Amino acid sequence: MIRLFDTHEIRPIKELEGMWEFQPVNRVGEIPAEMNYRLPVPGCWESHPKFGTYQGIGLYRRTIRTERRTHLRLEFKGVSHTADVYFDGKKVAHHYNAYTAFEAIMVDVEPGEHEIRLYADNSFGEQSALHVENDYYTYGGPIRPIALEEIPDVHIERVAFFPEFKQGVWRGRWQAKVRNLAAEAREVELLLGLDGLNAIGETVRIDAQSSATVERTEAYEAAMPWNPEKPSLYTLRVQLRQNEDVFDDWIDRVGFRSVDTEGGELRVNGKAVLLKGVNRHEDHAIAGAAFSFPDLARDIELIADLGCNSVRTSHYPNDERFLDLCDEMGIFVWEENHARGLTEEQMRNPNFRKQSEAVTREMVEQHRNHPAIIIWAILNECASDTPYGRTVYESELSLIRSLDSTRPRSFATHHRNRDICLDLADIISFNLYPLWYTDEDPGELMRQARGWADELGGAGKPMIISEFGADAYYGFRSRDRVKGSEERQCDILEENLKAYLAADSPLSGVYIWQFSDCRVTEATGWLLSRGCTRNSKGLVDGYRRPKLAYDTVQAYFKAKTTEEKSTEKQRA
Secondary structure, three states: OOOOOOOOOOOOEEEOOEEEEEEEEOOOOOOOOOOOEEEEEOOOHHHOOOOOOOOOEEEEEEEEEEOOOEEEEEEEOOOEOEEEEEEOOEEEEEEEOOOOOEEEEEEEEOOEEEEEEEEEEOOOEOOEOOOOOOOOOOOOEOOOOEEEEEEOOEEEEEEEEEEEEEOOEEEEEEEEEEEEOOOOOEEEEEEEEEOOOOEEEEEEEEOOOEEEEEEEEEEOOOOOEEOOOOEOOEEEEEEEEEOOEEEEEEEEEEOEOOEEOHHHOOEEOOEEOOEEEEEOOOOEOOOEOOOOHHHHHHHHHHHHHOOOOEEEEOOOOOOHHHHHHHHHHOOEEEEEOOOEOOOHHHHOOOOHHHHHHHHHHHHHHHHOOOOOEEEEEOOEOOOOOOHHHHHHHHHHHHHHHHHOOOOOEEEEEOOHHHOOOHHHOOEEEEEOOEOOOEOOOHHHHHHHHHHHHHHHHHOOOOEEEEEOOOOEOOOOOOOOOOOEOHHHHHHHHHHHHHHHOOOOOOOOEEEEOOOEOEEOOOOOHHHHHOHHHEEOOOOEOOOOOEOHHHHHHHHHHHOOOHHHHHHHHHHO
16 A cells, blocks of 8 residues: 555556565675565565564565556655665666655666666665664665556656635645656646645646646635544645646645644644644564554554544654554644754764755655644754754754745754754754653753743744653563553653643643654664663553553543633533
């Protein structure tokens, strides 16, 4: 399953799911004498008994068949962490980062059988500035779906839709990018429409072997807003037509909703919201990072059952199928680019800035049509306490603003009163672990954090506690409630939630670290403190078995706030 809906009705598309030949190799481009294994795609090679800890390069290979001369587009939704693609022996794509999609286009492919070779690399080194030894695991392989499309000379490359609410009317700002592979300029008709609402047409001329972007703004007076209570979605359809014949299309889903931070509150459709959520890694004890759709659905069902109205995609862009589920269920999403805990020295890696900015750009361009995403974020716990770090934060937050001005931006910091980048963000977010890493009182620390924010450029901005939590090993029970027991995790989370969700709390949201236990890199240093090579702060374990704290959190998250009770009373 590529998405939760068909992305094309005119353009032929096929998912390349199945068993691919596999073999570890020493270098990209190497063709081994034998391919001794067959692995599932999507999948990560750690799920195979022989490759549970393999770090290096793995070659995936399969053949496809075409019935006519055509152009082909291969879309890889996520390959971890570096991918090199060969088609009939010719290199057609190179991409870094596991968590964003990329494409390979082959022009004038003749009928017959063709070979695809995918080299995936999950090793660490200077060539990888973002994937490093870390508090989560870098799996290897094509962890997300792969699609094969047939495309015409002129085809739709990408479509963005930005809803705006002005003077009591919903408007939609379109950005449609059309590409021309032909050796001569072409003129076509572009049709932009939302199912159930009005459609518009535009004639567009695209120069030879180039792209053209069409921008239009249209009023949609009959549009219903997307909100958690009723997440109304509209099917976006874009078509290319010539001489009354439709020859290419693009389908997505959008929702009408606005997000702002007026008055120091986080507001959706003009109404203040309190985010109650969890941080979620894409990690499963059996599937690794390669989630099946039932596994994704199970996660969102548990998150909703907890009483969450939001999820943070720590610390990278998530599978679009998961974002589709959030769109459907009205679950707010904080989505962030890929980086965690990088020092200034690591951020000075010569590959860092280009790799980090690339994933930021790809995240926004690929996911900005999801109405569930209400916050863009970057660079979790990186060097936002240094002058060099500030140049990076300023650059990437500006990049996001240039790509999407409709959502607030944030980053999660653990530098407390040493952070020098808070003035750059629209929302101030702190990662704090009172009663676990420190003995501080959660309420007093929260008020201190508000003071730091006000002093360091964040005055008048909403504030979120983006991480807090405690370890608990599933099944480890202790009457003495020692650290690491399920009972102690309950105590710590309860004390935090009691303070953060109090009526006089200055917060606009909380995110518990974390939804589920996850595998971490096996390494020396501080990672040796992770028992069983796991981060065990999950409310559920890697198999999704709830710990005692699941019920504790559920009780707090499902309790009615004073505002909710007041609203219900007014309705009655």
